Amino acid sequence: MATGQISFFSSSLSRFVPVQVILPNDTPPEWTQGNPHFQRPMKTLILLHGFSGYNMDWVYGGLVQDAALKYNLAVLMPSGDNSFYLDQEATGCRYGTFTGEELPDYFGKLFGLSEKREDWLVGGYSMGGFGALHTAFQFPERFGSVFALSSALIVHKIENMDPGAQDLMANYAYYRMVFGDLEKVSESSSNPEELVRRNKREGKAFPDIFLACGTEDFLLQENHDFRDFLQKEEIPFRYAEGPGEHNFAFWNPYMEKALEYLLG
Numbered sequence: 001m002a003t004g005q006i007s008f009f010s011s012s013l014s015r016f017v018p019v020q021v022i023l024p025n026d027t028p029p030e031w032t033q034g035n036p037h038f039q040r041p042m043k044t045l046i047l048l049h050g051f052s053g054y055n056m057d058w059v060y061g062g063l064v065q066d067a068a069l070k071y072n073l074a075v076l077m078p079s080g081d082n083s084f085y086l087d088q089e090a091t092g093c094r095y096g097t098f099t100g101e102e103l104p105d106y107f108g109k110l111f112g113l114s115e116k117r118e119d120w121l122v123g124g125y126s127m128g129g130f131g132a133l134h135t136a137f138q139f140p141e142r143f144g145s146v147f148a149l150s151s152a153l154i155v156h157k158i159e160n161m162d163p164g165a166q167d168l169m170a171n172y173a174y175y176r177m178v179f180g181d182l183e184k185v186s187e188s189s190s191n192p193e194e195l196v197r198r199n200k201r202e203g204k205a206f207p208d209i210f211l212a213c214g215t216e217d218f219l220l221q222e223n224h225d226f227r228d229f230l231q232k233e234e235i236p237f238r239y240a241e242g243p244g245e246h247n248f249a250f251w252n253p254y255m256e257k258a259l260e261y262l263l264g
Helices: 057-061 064-071 095-111 127-138 172-179 192-201 220-232 248-263
Strands: 002-010 015-023 043-048 073-078 120-125 145-149 208-214 238-242
Touching: 002 095, 015 064, 015 095, 043 064, 043 095, 043 127, 057 064, 057 073, 057 248, 064 073, 064 248, 073 095, 095 120, 095 127, 120 127, 120 248, 127 145, 127 192, 145 248, 192 220, 208 220, 208 248, 238 248
Parallel strands: 043 073, 043 120, 120 145, 145 208, 208 238
Antiparallel strands: 002 015, 015 073
16 A cells, blocks of 8 residues: 655645655455455545544544555545635635545656546545535536545534634634634525525436444534535435544444545
């Protein structure tokens, strides 16, 4: 298994960016014998970290290398800063475009990865769960599958936030910079729900969706609300829930459940 970090100049972010990479392309045949995932071409997973994290979180806290080997997955782990993986008009940094377009295009060409929609997945936890859903819905022609764990689906919570206000995570100025006009955020492209409605109107294909949240997670209600929204919109998905808090003790086993569901 090849692992390492590659930095390249991103035109979407106007700077060099580091990406942690895992490639199970040199796995000895005796390790893959009988594994059906190695009877097909390698698929690619873009894996996103949470708020205040960075691109090594899944390596140090998660079981991503085991998953890459078990499921024959190339894994790309970018640093999304605290961007919620959104294009930001205020800063000119287009994190959404970087994650959903520039990153897969660059590494797809670099490593000769499959271009087929069904061979690309995006997933993440917390802010990265939000980012995974938003990215999959913003670029439906790219991603065939998405999983989102303990997703920070906070759009309705920050809507109409008063200037100068602050919650446990950040303040009004931060949310205004990241999400745009908070008085209109629910109706904007920063809201994954709005992207779902738009894609449904336009007849675009939806990815296979796996959602999960722990019953002791502080974001449980937000995840219930999004689950109920998808049910109302009649968008197929799988939702899983079990004991757990907002940590890798929950995310590791549920990433496994997500990959089992999405990859068979």
